[in-house]
Amino acid sequence: MKYFLLLFSFMAIQAADKPNILFIFSDDWGWEDLSCHGHPYVKTPNIDRLAKEGTDFYRFTVASGVCSPSRAAVVTGQFPARYSIDGHFAWVPSNAKRGMPDWLPTNAPLLQRFLQKAGYRTAHFGKWHLANNMIPDSPLPSEYGYDEYGAFNCAGEQMPYHEDSMHCIKFIEKSVAEKKPFFVNLWIHEPHTPFHTQPKYEWRFRDLPEKDRIYASVLSHADDRIGDVLDALDRLKIADNTLVIFSSDNGPARAKSDSQHRLMYDTATGAGWDVGAAMGITGGRKGWKACVYEGGIGVPFIVRWPGKVAAGKINKVSPISAVDLLPTFCELAGAKLPADYKPDGLSQVQALIGKDKETTRTKPLFWKMPNKVPASKVGGFHWVTYAVMHEDFKLLANHDLQYFELYDIVNDPMEKNDLKENKTEVAQKLLKQIKDWQAELPTEPTGDVFSSLREIK
Structure with missing residues (x-):
């Protein structure tokens, strides 16, 4: 007891x-x-x-x-x-x-x-x-x-x-x-x-x-x-x-x-x-x-x-x-x-709780948006399909990775200074991370995630 x-x-x-x-x-x-x-x-x-x-x-x-x-x-x-x-x-x-x-x-x-x-x-x-x-x-x-x-x-x-x-x-x-x-x-x-x-x-x-x-x-x-x-x-x-x-x-x-x-x-x-x-x-x-x-x-x-x-x-x-x-x-x-x-x-x-003083993280962050803008028509803000942030840098790329921009996101959080011409090795490393991540993603949704309305034509 x-x-x-x-x-x-x-x-x-x-x-x-x-x-x-x-x-x-x-x-x-x-x-x-x-x-x-x-x-x-x-x-x-x-x-x-x-x-x-x-x-x-x-x-x-x-x-x-x-x-x-x-x-x-x-x-x-x-x-x-x-x-x-x-x-x-x-x-x-x-x-x-x-x-x-x-x-x-x-x-x-x-x-x-x-x-x-x-x-x-x-x-x-x-x-x-x-x-x-x-x-x-x-x-x-x-x-x-x-x-x-x-x-x-x-x-x-x-x-x-x-x-x-x-x-x-x-x-x-x-x-x-x-x-x-x-x-x-x-x-x-x-x-x-x-x-x-x-x-x-x-x-x-x-x-x-x-x-x-x-x-x-x-x-x-x-x-x-x-x-x-x-x-x-x-x-x-x-x-x-x-x-x-x-x-x-x-x-x-x-x-x-x-x-x-x-x-x-x-x-x-x-x-x-x-x-x-x-x-x-x-x-x-x-x-x-x-x-x-x-x-x-x-x-x-x-x-x-x-x-x-x-x-x-x-x-x-x-x-x-x-x-x-x-x-x-x-x-x-x-x-x-x-x-x-x-x-x-x-x-x-x-x-x-205020004990982390680091500006980097051990895992990269990825983003994917449903945009398909060719490199020749990139402009504005809504052309980006993929983005990755790792350590001090963030890279944004169009759907086929032919156009991209690179920012030091720690020192340039407003994304004003594109560094892709000066930091080519960093850019290539981040592009590879996107490609590796793409290989992990499904090509289409699967499972019990579809409405019966799809069957109505």
């Missing part, structure tokens, strides 16, 4: 030591779309609070310039190209035309399942987009290892986007009552189109021009909802044992300066303003959404964990990727990874 009491006490202590994890993933939020990053008029006091009470990492990158691949990387810890997910999930004909599956396979290695086995309650609230609401036979989020969910851009009923924080708080309260550690994805809609404005938030920015007012108001609405969740952590007295991360799935969408904004309708979230009112900024980073220059993949990454992660600090040296989140969270949770699991990411626990 004494043995079982001791064992129970040990297990209870272990559960108490496991941090809660809240991962806030915004949609198209530009690096400078935060008042703590110097935005000229956007106000984000609640996210700013996370930065003040935590560490702001400047070298975080997502795994794609668009949403679905970035999200797949987070939950699998692997490059999305391994699942033939190179673009966003759309309706079936578009997925088929682009050589994509119709959803992320449900048997993929998944962060939330690993955490469930470690004793965590798991939930997802907000945008899904690892399938699409226009694919009615796609698996529901509940089939991916979540105890609870409320989502949009998925099959089934579409949760109103603005109810994300409400459901998140209820789940957290329930987990605390059950004395269970929790993992929550809070994947917010903002500032993706349609821009759903509300008078209360537009009034806050009433002196701005209309497009700026629209953009600032939707960010302010999102920041308020994040604040509601942070307040709940305080009220429940669990903030000190909760790791909170705020980030974005890619850089901001950006319309031409003379674009007119018009009303549009989205089948998942309803009516709102279109991309003409997109006013996101990147802090000087090159490019925008849908590219793999730093403006498309270099996004906010703010981490708060009181007493563990330094408060009020800025980290400009640690290169962290979306594929690193799975091994990082699993290490913190004491979750064991399967022996046959091959992560593309690395645990970044040492970086989070």
